[in-house]
Amino acid sequence: MQALVYQGSGRMARAERPTPVVRDATDAIVRVTKTTICGTDLHILAGHVPSCEPGRVLGHEGTGVVETVGPGVTLFAPGDRVLISCITSCGRCPPCRKGMYSHCLTGGWILGNRIDGTQAEQVHVPHADTSLYRLPDGTDEEPFVMLSDILPTGFECGVLNGRVTPGGTVAIVGSGPIGLAALLTAQFYAPAEVVMIDRDAHRLEVARSLGATTAVNSGDGGTVAQVLALTAGRGVDTAIEAVGIPATFNLCEDLVAAGGTIANIGVHGSKVDLHLERLWSHNVTITTRLVDTVSLPMLMEAVHNRRVDPRPLITHRFALAEIVAAYATFRDAANTKALKVILTT
Numbered sequence: 348m349q350a351l352v353y354q355g356s357g358r359m360a361r362a363e364r365p366t367p368v369v370r371d372a373t374d375a376i377v378r379v380t381k382t383t384i385c386g387t388d389l390h391i392l393a394g395h396v397p398s399c400e401p402g403r404v405l406g407h408e409g410t411g412v413v414e415t416v417g418p419g420v421t422l423f424a425p426g427d428r429v430l431i432s433c434i435t436s437c438g439r440c441p442p443c444r445k446g447m448y449s450h451c452l453t454g455g456w457i458l459g460n461r462i463d464g465t466q467a468e469q470v471h472v473p474h475a476d477t478s479l480y481r482l483p484d485g486t487d488e489e490p491f492v493m494l495s496d497i498l499p500t501g502f503e504c505g506v507l508n509g510r511v512t513p514g515g516t517v518a519i520v521g522s523g524p525i526g527l528a529a530l531l532t533a534q535f536y537a538p539a540e541v542v543m544i545d546r547d548a549h550r551l552e553v554a555r556s557l558g559a560t561t562a563v564n565s566g567d568g569g570t571v572a573q574v575l576a577l578t579a580g581r582g583v584d585t586a587i588e589a590v591g592i593p594a595t596f597n598l599c600e601d602l603v604a605a606g607g608t609i610a611n612i613g614v615h616g617s618k619v620d621l622h623l624e625r626l627w628s629h630n631v632t633i634t635t636r637l638v639d640t641v642s643l644p645m646l647m648e649a650v651h652n653r654r655v656d657p658r659p660l661i662t663h664r665f666a667l668a669e670i671v672a673a674y675a676t677f678r679d680a681a682n683t684k685a686l687k688v689i690l691t692t
């Protein structure tokens with residue numbers, strides 16, 4: 348089968364790989380129909396993810412059709428249309444029993460990292476019963492591809508951890524796919540203000556069209572003063588970090604109101620200062636999380652019933668055979684205006 352293979356720092360290539368087979372009783376083999384590229388795949392290519400070794404098929408998002416199942420799979424059968432979660436979970440180990448699937452002792456974020464992933468014609472999915480989700484009959488798959496990772500990430504790590512409330516104030520730093528997913532799902536709770544902050548004018552434009560009440564270009568300076576002015580000098584109840592660099596976490600520390608929450612989503616590759624000399628008396632909560640995808644069933648219902656629509660996040664479409672060009676488009680987002688690309692097999 349055709350697959351996109353990581354070849355070590357900075358390198359990847361389309362390659363012919365053996366078709367995956369069932370190894371454990373609880374495995375499924377899924378024929379991938381749609382997949383996408385994540386910012387995390389670019390982190391891997393940059394050599395920031397040592398657990399992902401050369402030779403690995405990349406990709407941790409997608410939809411497909413079940414091709415084969417092991418004898419221990421009870422919920423799925425060949426021919427079933429499924430969504431593949433970016434998090435594999437056994438459902439039985441102590442972290443899974445706490446709903447913390449991201450730390451499953453035999454799963455977690457392994458697809459396209461520790462085991463071969465979804466940017467291929469077929470993918471091997473361990474713990475299939477608890478890692479696949481049945482797609483509603485007759486629906487367009489594309490919006491559901493946004494549920495493998497980005498919508499649950501924005502919702503769980505940003506909105507739920509950030510305790511967004513009706514009438515509350517929210518600032519989201521980073522208007523990439525993840526920040527925009529947090530913006531879409533924050534609106535379940537009817538906050539009074541959602542301020543989106545980025546340096547990319549086009550992404551801020553998209554944020555406005557998706558419900559941001561204010562968009563602030565942090566490249567222009569004066570970001571903290573602008574947000575404080577919107578909140579009568581208090582700061583925001585929820586500050587969501589959706590970039591993953593020290594400057595944006597520090598910005599959240601400056602934006603959060605007394606009693607508020609900083610919800611970190613960004614993957615940080617370097618040390619970040621925590622300004623307790625100022626925040627110690629502010630009654631703030633700081634949260635971190637690797638997405639668990641526990642909210643997936645709920646978000647699937649919300650997408651199916653059009654209570655949230657992630658389709659505006661899809662900007663480009665390619666055939667799987669064009670995946671190298673798709674990576675180039677995704678990587679050059681400043682010029683191509685790419686958010687999420689869909690690859691069809």
Ligand SMILES: NC(=O)c1ccc[n+]([C@@H]2O[C@H](COP(=O)([O-])OP(=O)(O)OC[C@H]3O[C@@H](n4cnc5c(N)ncnc54)[C@H](O)[C@@H]3O)[C@@H](O)[C@H]2O)c1
Binds near residue numbers: 523524526595636
């Ligand atoms: N916690 C998790 O489970 C989890 C899951 C998926 C992704 N992530 C992480 O979430 C983060 C966001 O992902 P994404 O795919 O949206 O990334 P992205 O790179 O597409 O978006 C980041 C945005 O931040 C903006 N930005 C960069 N520097 C800035 C600055 N100084 N001030 C303001 N804006 C700035 C960029 O213009 C861009 O729009 C990444 O760090 C990613 O690795 C975390």
Ligand SMILES: [Zn+2]
Binds near residue numbers: 388407433
């Ligand atoms: Zn991802």
Ligand SMILES: [Zn+2]
Binds near residue numbers: 438440441451
């Ligand atoms: Zn587990």
